[in-house]
Amino acid sequence: MNNKVAVYRKEHFNAAHRLHNSKWDENTNTSVFGKCNNPNFHGHNYELIVKVVGEPDVETGFVIDLKILSELIEENVLKKLDHKNLNLDVKEFENLNPTAENIAIVIYKILREKMDPALDLQVRLYETERNFVEYPHV
Amino acid sequence: MVYLTRLEHFNAAHKLYNPAWSQEKNEEFFGVCANENWHGHNFELYTTIKGNIDTETGFLYDVKKLSKLIQEKVIKKLDHKNLNMDVDFLQGKMCSTEVLAIEIWKQLQNHLPSGVQLHCIKLYETPRIYVEYFGE
Numbered sequence: 001m002n003n004k005v006a007v008y009r010k011e012h013f014n015a016a017h018r019l020h021n022s023k024w025d026e027n028t029n030t031s032v033f034g035k036c037n038n039p040n041f042h043g044h045n046y047e048l049i050v051k052v053v054g055e056p057d058v059e060t061g062f063v064i065d066l067k068i069l070s071e072l073i074e075e076n077v078l079k080k081l082d083h084k085n086l087n088l089d090v091k092e093f094e095n096l097n098p099t100a101e102n103i104a105i106v107i108y109k110i111l112r113e114k115m116d117p118a119l120d121l122q123v124r125l126y127e128t129e130r131n132f133v134e135y136p137h138v
Numbered sequence: 139m140v141y142l143t144r145l146e147h148f149n150a151a152h153k154l155y156n157p158a159w160s161q162e163k164n165e166e167f168f169g170v171c172a173n174e175n176w177h178g179h180n181f182e183l184y185t186t187i188k189g190n191i192d193t194e195t196g197f198l199y200d201v202k203k204l205s206k207l208i209q210e211k212v213i214k215k216l217d218h219k220n221l222n223m224d225v226d227f228l229q230g231k232m233c234s235t236e237v238l239a240i241e242i243w244k245q246l247q248n249h250l251p252s253g254v255q256l257h258c259i260k261l262y263e264t265p266r267i268y269v270e271y272f273g274e
Contacts, residue, residue, distance in 0.1 A: 040220035043178005083170035
């Protein structure tokens with residue numbers, strides 16, 4: 001048995017988006033994505049939970065200083081996504097459909113690069129109170 | 139007198155922007171909410187009606203009928219839409235949550251049977267921000 005502990009930081013942002021595949025015609029887009037394909041966009045309040053797993057540092061007792069984690073998310077994720085149009089304003093989605101699944105993967109990749117490789121990371125993203133995704137799947 | 143509340147939800151894009159103002163003034167006043175490319179929310183809509191209970195049914199009003207009314211008059215027009223661009227009853231209006239609550243009230247107020255009054259529209263823009271309108 002190890003001493004690994006999971007710590008979590010909850011953040012939120014809101015954004016507009018639409019689900020659209022530019023390689024498909026309008027009928028296919030409407031048939032697959034329904035009202036989520038509205039050309040004038042719609043939007044959500046996203047709730048983001050970032051999970052970090054590791055052993056508490058012997059000197060600080062922290063897995064990760066949650067204030068530092070909060071600032072990391074604020075600087076690298078929320079500034080990029082909050083009050084934005086995911087399709088138009090965020091370069092990661094220039095050629096990627098901004099589904100909850102893809103948003104979670106993008107957030108994970110951004111944070112993974114900034115964090116100690118010894119720590120495990122997982123992102124849970126709520127698009128609505130009823131729809132949420134996790135990446136990576138464990 | 140009893141009060142009955144039905145909770146519905148919709149999500150939509152919008153921006154806070156006054157076309158009579160310059161871009162700079164809009165950005166200064168509305169900040170990130172003025173993003174010309176829109177942003178969006180999950181809205182939670184609480185519709186409260188009031189009146190006396192029908193002695194034969196035990197109902198103030200059949201809540202299925204209330205739900206259908208809100209769906210028809212409000213949700214169908216707002217859900218997965220751009221509030222500034224797609225909604226007939228918001229044309230030319232500011233799309234703040236305050237204005238939206240008042241306009242939702244107007245969509246519903248004349249469609250309730252006699253003896254049933256609209257009491258409150260409570261509209262959450264985020265889990266942390268909501269407005270209430272009582273028709274006053």
